[in-house]
Amino acid sequence: GIQVEQSPPDLILQEGANSTLRCNFSDSVNNLQWFHQNPWGQLINLFYIPSGTKQNGRLSATTVATERYSLLYISSSQTTDSGVYFCAVARSGNTPLVFGKGTRLSVIA
Amino acid sequence: GAGVSQTPSNKVTEKGKYVELRCDPISGHTALYWYRQSLGQGPEFLIYFQGTGAADDSGLPNDRFFAVRPEGSVSTLKIQRTERGDSAVYLCASSLSTPSSYNEQFFGPGTRLTVL
Secondary structure, rough: OEEEEOOOOOEEEEEEEEEEEEEEOOOOOOEEEEEEEEOOOOOEEEOOOOOOOEEEEEEOOOEHHHHHHEEEEEEEEEHOOOOEEEEEOOOOOOOEEEEEOEEEEEEEO | OOOOOOOOOEEEEEEOEEEEEEEEEEOOOOOOEEEEEOOOOOOEEEEEEOEEEEEEOOOOOOOOOEEEEOOOOOOEEEEEEOOOOHHHEEEEEEEOOOOOOOOOEOOOOEEEEOOO
């Protein structure tokens, strides 16, 4: 099956700093999603981005499908950005997502 | 509109007991997925429904696990003879099933199952 690798596994930032999270995947995909899992365990949808670039406020994401990677950018980080960020992919539209192990982000004031 | 809901939010049971976990997907979403998340790991797929039928149950760990979706909306995950290793957060997700490839999945808050 598809393998998903996320880096770094852990990241500590000072409030206001920028960061880039990476997701590598082993096969072509038709679905790629980025999630933020908050301290209560809820998975919050950040981006649906099987290809291209999207921006939402301080967050943006880019997926280069031909090179099998995606990047999540967080600018001007805030303490509320803390949590685990997951990348998940699926080979085709309705098939189940395969998740990476996540990047645990801690933003300190 | 309302998101995916799951009940109960927490379930504590004893080893050997039977449990049922419920998922109510977003209205109009025909695809429904169950995942399981252990501490420190990403969610792992269990079973996927398209309408009333299980399209893929390859993630179910053994025959103690079973899921149904009789009317194509609410789904119930059933676990028989629970074991301590079944303790995890069980997540449900749903998505539109469109002819295009756009099928973003939305997750519920999960049910935390603890088997004593």
